[in-house]
Amino acid sequence: MEILPLLGSFDAVVTDPPYNETSCEWDVWPVGWPAMVARLTDSLWCFGSFRMFWERRDEFADWKLAQDVVWEKHNGSGARTDRFRRIHELAIHLYRGQWEEIHKATPVTMDARKITANRRQKPGHWSDIGNSSFASEEGGPRLMQSIIYSRSCHGYAVNETQKPEGIVAPLLEYAVPPGGAVLDCFAGSGTVLAVARSQGKRAVGIESRESQCDEIVRRLAQRELGF
Numbered sequence: 001m002e003i004l005p006l007l008g009s010f011d012a013v014v015t016d017p018p019y020n021e022t023s024c025e026w027d028v029w030p031v032g033w034p035a036m037v038a039r040l041t042d043s044l045w046c047f048g049s050f051r052m053f054w055e056r057r058d059e060f061a062d063w064k065l066a067q068d069v070v071w072e073k074h075n076g077s078g079a080r081t082d083r084f085r086r087i088h089e090l091a092i093h094l095y096r097g098q099w100e101e102i103h104k105a106t107p108v109t110m111d112a113r114k115i116t117a118n119r120r121q122k123p124g125h126w127s128d129i130g131n132s133s134f135a136s137e138e139g140g141p142r143l144m145q146s147i148i149y150s151r152s153c154h155g156y157a158v159n160e161t162q163k164p165e166g167i168v169a170p171l172l173e174y175a176v177p178p179g180g181a182v183l184d185c186f187a188g189s190g191t192v193l194a195v196a197r198s199q200g201k202r203a204v205g206i207e208s209r210e211s212q213c214d215e216i217v218r219r220l221a222q223r224e225l226g227f
């Protein structure tokens with residue numbers, strides 16, 4: 001809250017806030033943060049559970065919803081037997097102003113099956129959500145699907161709720177142009193910062209626990225070898 005007003009603007013904020021759902025002492029929602037980051041960017045990817053977004057919906061009043069993606073994990077959280085075992089989390093994309101002015105790179109995976117895959121007629125009941133269709137060929141680009149599987153970080157996590165780079169990378173690829181700048185105001189172990197560096201982007205991270213800041217420094221000190 002003290003640092004945010006000192007920062008300049010960012011192409012996007014990509015962040016993973018405290019959901020307010022665990023007994024971790026740091027897991028407390030800082031009231032007002034979505035409004036504060038709205039002064040720094042027009043594009044926000046935010047991780048969370050549906051319960052978190054539902055309970056905090058008024059906090060996102062400055063934002064319009066663009067889309068949501070599902071992070072499918074290999075394991076579940078919670079051992080309650082009175083509900084389905086939750087093996088997913090959400091990341092929602094919010095924006096401000098005109099959608100046309102928001103930077104976005106078409107998200108693709110290189111596994112198209114047929115040349116006709118993306119040439120089908122748009123069903124009549126779809127409203128106009130923009131023209132994002134393109135022709136492709138076997139093994140070529142295909143519009144990335146909104147359920148993204150990535151193994152959790154169990155076994156090597158240094159943050160209690162660490163996100164794998166595999167789920168953060170497509171969000172950053174989408175929202176931040178090459179050489180652009182991203183803010184993660186709940187940086188944890190520094191996953192967004194590490195992904196930003198590997199994509200050639202600039203990043204600022206804020207993290208309240210000094211032990212996590214040490215982990216970030218250690219993580220970012222490891223450099224890729226230039227093979």
Ligand SMILES: C[S@@+](CC[C@H](N)C(=O)[O-])C[C@H]1O[C@@H](n2cnc3c(N)ncnc32)[C@H](O)[C@@H]1O
Nearest residue numbers: 016026030159161162163186188189191207208
């Ligand atoms: C869900 S975790 C982020 C995990 C991160 N995405 C990763 O992959 O390691 C949220 C982090 O926010 C930090 N945090 C909680 N309240 C904060 C605040 N007011 N300001 C900055 N960081 C805070 C917590 O210490 C925690 O590490």
